[in-house]
Amino acid sequence: MGEFSVGRKAASFGCMIVGLVLMIWGLAMAIAKTGNTLRGGALVVGAVAFFVGFYLFPTLKHHRTIVNIIFLFPLLFAFAVTVIIPLVLGIGYSFTDWNGIRTKGFVGLDNYMRMFRQPGFLWSILITFLFVVFNIILVNLTAFLLALLCTSKLKGLGFFRAAYFLPNLIGGIVLGYIWQFIFSNVITKFTTALFDSRYSMLSETKTAFIGIVIVYIWQYAGYIMLIYITGLNTIPGDVLEASSIDGANATQTLFEIKIPMIAPTITICTFLTLTSAFKQFDVNLALTNGTGSVANFMGNYLTNGTEMLALNIYSTAVINNEYAFGEAKAVLFFIILAVVSIVQVRISNKKEVEL
């Protein structure tokens, strides 16, 4: 301690003490519910002052540790407050009758039992799975074909890549409304002329579902294409040359060389399409808002024909004010997502080894 000046020591301890005092005062004001508006500022300033003092702490041996703690703190604090605490609370709330503000009592597994008796929710699970399967296949297929197109010898490749990628830059809400316009105002013009039908695709559950898939491919295929292009470009040129000398035609090259060699890329793209399709919310909200009638699903008439899981959770909690019930659905959603993605990665890794 001898090598540190008195000023440094004073600054360190001074800052720490001032910081602590400010924080304790702020907390006391908060606990006493005085409504003192300075308490928030006091807490923040106190915390900063404390860390400054902590940083100036006169030690050589532990300085590295102190720096480590200060470096980790901001992100970990935000992460704990926004992710970990709500996650733990949320799982807890799902077993209660929480209404978004307070809980009256513990209800055990009631929320979980109830959701399996709700046909609308089961329907949401069903169409979410359908949507995910459709998307994994169609987005990957489209993206892969686009990638093949964009790795062949064409003029203006840079333009095509950028153009195909462009929709991915735009948020789902805006996209959803643009496509709502196209489905209900532009395409109806063609269907009126061709089939004499003025009905929008979005008014019928089946076609509205196809509509969401179309928009999703339009938005997402360009991005997945970029990843496939990167994968295809990693195939060494001499391998392709060797195969063409050996007399392999284009189809053989594609199936025997290109696809096996980009297996890791396929895994990544499948994972990305799976998780993002599963969590799809914005386009669903803006395009159909979950509407669509289903005449008979398990003997029930449903009006949420195109409502996928994420939107179902949102409307349960936020629109219908059933917070605990919505939270229980969200927990199930999380479990399904985790299980499905782990299974997908396992299967893909196995396939990669086989190929």
Added chain:
Amino acid sequence: MKTREKTSAVAVKMVIAIIIALYVLFPFFLVVINSCKPTDMITANPIGLEGVSLPQLYQNLKDVINNTHFLFWSAFEYSVVITLLSLILLALFGAMAAWVICRNKTRWSTFIYFTFIASMIIPFQVVMLPLISTFRDVGKFVGIPMLQSVPGIIFAYLGFGGAMTVFILNGFIKGIPITLEEAASIDGCSPEQTFFLIIFPLLKPVITTVTILNGMWIWNDYLLPSMMLGQNGKVKTLPVAVQAFVGSYVKQWNLILAAALLAIIPIVILFLFAQKQIMEGMIEGAVKG
């Protein structure tokens, strides 16, 4: 003979590529032309050019910009401020945390690292409801409003973006030789000097990547700001403003599409200038993530 076959194949491919490009860009074209029309012309013929005029575009934009539900300039400003500050803090705090986690192989740092990775699969839906109530309660308790406030939402983005940021940065920092830091330390650099003067400048390429990934996400994000800021609050980001505007209007497509145009333009301009970086950043983020 063979070369001719090849040129015809190339021509076919070229035609296909152009057709797909037209299909992909067609919605953008529709947005542009229909923002320049009055409503009745849109219902009459949404794909034609009749009725397109610049004064009409000006009129539509004026109506949208001044609309009380949309308030374009205010939403644009909030979007820019929230996105920029979140990105700066994520890059700075993310790099600091990633460096500590990467360079200290203790049980704690490994635990924190794996918690971050595991948390990346948590869907926002699970945490959003308790998040709102926690933020409301904490805000009330300490007297700092966390909902409907810019600092609150930036704090939330710091928490949600942290995991991926640390993950990508960590992969990069691993590749920086530790001898560099040892040399700096022998030359008398303190750990924080080593980080800010030597490591942080080296992270430029990877910070570009995470900034692009986080930027695309934060700029376009709807659910988090709509939950935290509310549809009718004073603070709104662009996606929330678009949703509030469309929700409050009977389908006046000329105005809705003009609003969409306003929401699209900033990001398209940015893309024109930083096309290469954005596309590379998106790829790198995906391949590493």
